[in-house]
Amino acid sequence: MPAPYLQSYESRLANYNNPAARALLECIARKQSNLCVSVDVSTKAKVLEVVDAVGPSVCLIKTHIDIVEDFDADLLDQLEQLSKKHDFLIFEDRKFADIGNTVVLQYSKGVHQIASWSHFTNAHSVPGPGIIAGLASVGLPLGRGLLLLAEMSSEGTLAKGEYTEATVQMARESRGFVVGFIAQQRLGRADEDFLILTPGVQLGSAGDSLGQQYNTPAAVVGKGADVIIVGRGVYGKAGKEAVREEAERYKKEGWAAYEQRMKAAQA
Amino acid sequence: MPAPYLQSYESRLANYNNPAARALLECIARKQSNLCVSVDVSTKAKVLEVVDAVGPSVCLIKTHIDIVEDFDADLLDQLEQLSKKHDFLIFEDRKFADIGNTVVLQYSKGVHQIASWSHFTNAHSVPGPGIIAGLASVGLPLGRGLLLLAEMSSEGTLAKGEYTEATVQMARESRGFVVGFIAQQRLGRADEDFLILTPGVQLGSAGDSLGQQYNTPAAVVGKGADVIIVGRGVYGKAGKEAVREEAERYKKEGWAAYEQRMKAAQA
Numbered sequence A, B: 001m002p003a004p005y006l007q008s009y010e011s012r013l014a015n016y017n018n019p020a021a022r023a024l025l026e027c028i029a030r031k032q033s034n035l036c037v038s039v040d041v042s043t044k045a046k047v048l049e050v051v052d053a054v055g056p057s058v059c060l061i062k063t064h065i066d067i068v069e070d071f072d073a074d075l076l077d078q079l080e081q082l083s084k085k086h087d088f089l090i091f092e093d094r095k096f097a098d099i100g101n102t103v104v105l106q107y108s109k110g111v112h113q114i115a116s117w118s119h120f121t122n123a124h125s126v127p128g129p130g131i132i133a134g135l136a137s138v139g140l141p142l143g144r145g146l147l148l149l150a151e152m153s154s155e156g157t158l159a160k161g162e163y164t165e166a167t168v169q170m171a172r173e174s175r176g177f178v179v180g181f182i183a184q185q186r187l188g189r190a191d192e193d194f195l196i197l198t199p200g201v202q203l204g205s206a207g208d209s210l211g212q213q214y215n216t217p218a219a220v221v222g223k224g225a226d227v228i229i230v231g232r233g234v235y236g237k238a239g240k241e242a243v244r245e246e247a248e249r250y251k252k253e254g255w256a257a258y259e260q261r262m263k264a265a266q267a
Helices: A009-015 A019-031 A044-057 A073-086 A100-108 A130-142 A162-172 A217-222 A240-266 B009-015 B019-031 B044-057 B073-086 B100-108 B130-142 B162-172 B217-222 B240-266
Strands: A035-039 A060-063 A089-096 A120-124 A145-149 A178-182 A195-201 A227-230 B035-039 B060-063 B089-096 B120-124 B145-149 B178-182 B195-201 B227-230
Touching: A009 A019, A019 A089, A019 A145, A019 A178, A035 A044, A035 A240, A044 A060, A044 A073, A044 A240, A060 A073, A073 A089, A089 A100, A100 A130, A120 A130, A130 A145, A145 A162, A162 A178, A195 A217, A217 A227, A217 A240, A227 A240, B009 B019, B019 B089, B019 B145, B019 B178, B035 B044, B035 B240, B044 B060, B044 B073, B044 B240, B060 B073, B073 B089, B089 B100, B100 B130, B120 B130, B130 B145, B145 B162, B162 B178, B195 B217, B217 B227, B217 B240, B227 B240
Parallel strands: A035 A060, A035 A227, A060 A089, A089 A120, A120 A145, A145 A178, A178 A195, A195 A227, B035 B060, B035 B227, B060 B089, B089 B120, B120 B145, B145 B178, B178 B195, B195 B227
Antiparallel strands: none
């Protein structure tokens, strides 16, 4: 029997009780897409334009809701409508990083009300397990899922070695809510099944001037990514049609890499 | 000659070029207060009530602007008016924790426009030095200052040992913008002067149910804190007058601890 991550997305459903994780695996299998597009744009109109363009090609949309200058409740309504129209889930990339008492308030309150609309969010493990307990007290009753940042794609990151190992251990102790990791490779023991979401994916670019480093879809899926996260490589194209085409290209590349991984495991 | 942190706040002005750091040291000396009150409340009315109550006693107000449910631009105007009325600076405890390109947008854009009104903000070092470069590109032209999270007060934190050392090294390489640390003790070499702001301060309480651990003002100033950060210990009191009195009590405790530290160094 190959390790869980070498099996199909459908068969891995049996390994998850978390409703958000299950919905994501089902969506990936249904759409044959392991592509998440990161929508790092700062106006409501541009967010909605990009999401409508890439929606048919993705399993997941990653937002930074706090950079949207004309944010309002209508944006959340329209995002939800698009998620139904195009069949995708939403992941607010908040990178929570405070103590438990504070993240409870940040996740549930404020103008952004993240817990009310985002199926997934993520958190750094640096504050210790209290951050997970705090977020779980808000998110679990709503069926949400949490991803821990176990590694980062930026140059000189401190998320490595013992830090990464301690993060995996924290995840093990909260399996009902923590469904996986933001990471650059497969983590955990061979018999464990965590969702691995890998950012910093781009075809044909090495990095940016602020330390970001890029990898191709085939490279990251080969190292264990279950979902590839592409940002500027997709939304950076000029024109809605070009953005749509680029999303479709990454979708095909990501799925081909997954099929290749399955095939290699069966050989 | 004693180490810089064992000298007076006024004499340490010579060690800082950053405008926010200089303004803070001047304010501390002028008001004889090294007290920062953390205002972790979720309505505009309550934020303004607490800030108006504690304003006369503090050098710094720490906000979590993203937990305020009825946040609007008027709140920022009123906060600015109170900062002039009572003579204090503002520190948005955002705990930035993303790659450089993203924090540029989070710091400068979105509904909260943090860089436009907050004299200080803070960041985790886990993404690597790109986060500092990104924030500096926005904050330095505005005269802002950055604090790095070198240690945390929560149970099981990963900000320790090599992580803390690497954070101090990142600060050294960006001294014009990074003015100090959120930490539990003095950091850096004896000849270096970083501002140390210590959270988790409370008189007569050991912790909360989500992993937060508390220390007294005398204990943290003795270990090297330049500014003590008190949250629930002050704003948690019922009634504006009780909050005001509690802030005054912490102000006196913090200042007495500073005078004790100076005296011990001269002995």
